[in-house]
Amino acid sequence: MIRPPLLKPLDKAVIVSPAGKIDEDIIDKTAVILREWGLTVEVGENALYSVGHFSGSIEQRLSDLQKAMDDSKIKLIFCSRGGYGMVHLLDKLSFEGMIQNPKWVVGYSDITALHAALQSNGIISLHAPMAKHFADEGGSDKAVMYTKTVLTKGRINYEISAAEYSYLNRQGKASGQLFGGNLSVFCGILGSKYAVIPRNGILIIEDIGEEPYRVDRMIYQLKLARVFDRIKGLIVGCFTDYVEDKEMYKPLYESIMAAVSEYTFPVCFGFPVGHVKDNYPVLMGADAVLTVKNDRIFFTQE
Numbered sequence: 001m002i003r004p005p006l007l008k009p010l011d012k013a014v015i016v017s018p019a020g021k022i023d024e025d026i027i028d029k030t031a032v033i034l035r036e037w038g039l040t041v042e043v044g045e046n047a048l049y050s051v052g053h054f055s056g057s058i059e060q061r062l063s064d065l066q067k068a069m070d071d072s073k074i075k076l077i078f079c080s081r082g083g084y085g086m087v088h089l090l091d092k093l094s095f096e097g098m099i100q101n102p103k104w105v106v107g108y109s110d111i112t113a114l115h116a117a118l119q120s121n122g123i124i125s126l127h128a129p130m131a132k133h134f135a136d137e138g139g140s141d142k143a144v145m146y147t148k149t150v151l152t153k154g155r156i157n158y159e160i161s162a163a164e165y166s167y168l169n170r171q172g173k174a175s176g177q178l179f180g181g182n183l184s185v186f187c188g189i190l191g192s193k194y195a196v197i198p199r200n201g202i203l204i205i206e207d208i209g210e211e212p213y214r215v216d217r218m219i220y221q222l223k224l225a226r227v228f229d230r231i232k233g234l235i236v237g238c239f240t241d242y243v244e245d246k247e248m249y250k251p252l253y254e255s256i257m258a259a260v261s262e263y264t265f266p267v268c269f270g271f272p273v274g275h276v277k278d279n280y281p282v283l284m285g286a287d288a289v290l291t292v293k294n295d296r297i298f299f300t301q302e
Contacts, residue, residue: 001177001285003124004102005075007151009038013076015131016044016064017055019110020083022131024048027080029135036139037148039076044068047080055080058088065089070097075104076151080131082109082182090114090194095121104151106130109208109275112181117194119179119285126150127181127204127273128281137277147281156301158280162294163270165236168257171292172266174233176201178288178301183207187218190225199230202288206237206274212245212252219259228260233290234267235299238274266292271299 013034015027027048031041044064049056056064068077090113098118105111105118105125118125128147129137137144150156162169177198180186183205189195203222207215222228236256244251250258253269260267268290272278282288283301291298 001124002099002102002122003286004104006154007037007039007075007104011039011075012042012073013039013078014042014044014068014074015047015078015080016068017047017080018061018065018089018114019055019079019085020053020081021050021055022048022080026131026135030078030080030131033134033139033144034078053083054085061085062089062092066093069093069095072101077103077105078131079105079107079111079114082107082111082130084110086110086113087188090117090189093117095123098123106147108279109182110185112185113189113194115181115284116179116186116189116196120194120196124283124285126281127284129279133279143277143279143281150281150283154302156281156283156299158297158299160272160297160299162296165253165269166295168253168267168269169292170265170267171294173289173291174202174266175287175289176232178202178204178282178284178286180204181206181284183215183218184210187221190221197227197230200232201230202233202235202290203227203231204235204237204271204273204282207239208275209241210239211242212248212255215239215252216248216255216259219256223259228263231265233265234260235271235273235290236267236269237271238276240275266290268292268297271297
């Protein structure tokens with residue numbers, strides 16, 4: 001896997017909006033934080049455009065992202081938000097510029113599709129908070145500071161205390177290439193050339209606003225696609241903005257554990273990734289070590 005070089009002072013960053021539309025004020029506040037990191041910052045030509053739910057037409061969004069990927073002077077592509085729309089661009093993108101001049105891509109949620117496409121082309125990227133989080137929480141926020149640390153120093157070393165659903169954890173240790181991200185987005189591209197399932201990998205999932213039966217269906221989609229047969233570990237991040245369905249056979253998190261109960265790989269619940277304040281950055285496509293204990297989760301990436 002190709003790992004982009006660590007960011008240095010005066011490196012060039014560009015903020016793009018390849019999916020949903022976003023307010024100018026949020027972009028401006030994010031640019032201030034990136035400049036405080038010592039970066040020079042530009043905003044994509046169409047990053048503030050609006051067409052319905054989207055930040056411009058497919059052609060406009062594609063143009064900004066492709067230009068950024070091809071520009072050898074750019075070292076960081078910061079995606080402003082998710083929403084929906086990244087999938088429109090996947091089969092139109094060329095990854096040659098990224099392969100020749102690797103640079104960081106930062107984002108999550110709908111940007112899961114871009115992370116998967118980069119991973120399928122052998123490029124590591126960063127699943128991390130985006131512009132609204134930066135603007136709302138500020139530069140001193142833990143997840144924002146962790147994002148800077150990963151981009152400038154490289155190493156991830158998390159020790160996470162037991163969470164609300166840690167009674168569901170299956171203890172053990174796994175090492176392998178990290179993949180996945182937003183569950184519904186990843187399932188949406190499953191079966192395409194962009195959703196590569198690394199053998200002996202570690203799958204990470206999170207989601208927002210999905211009813212429990214839909215989550216259950218997507219988990220079984222992964223199971224029937226034999227994804228769980230290939231992995232060595234499962235990280236269940238935060239599922240938010242849903243209401244438990246009393247007509248379901250189990251609550252949401254318990255239904256996930258029930259679906260993977262026949263396997264032996266370690267599973268952890270409540271990992272701080274997702275549409276939450278503590279949305280810790282993780283390196284997609286990079287090797288990871290996951291250790292699940294009774295009262296702690298350890299996660300490292302070199």
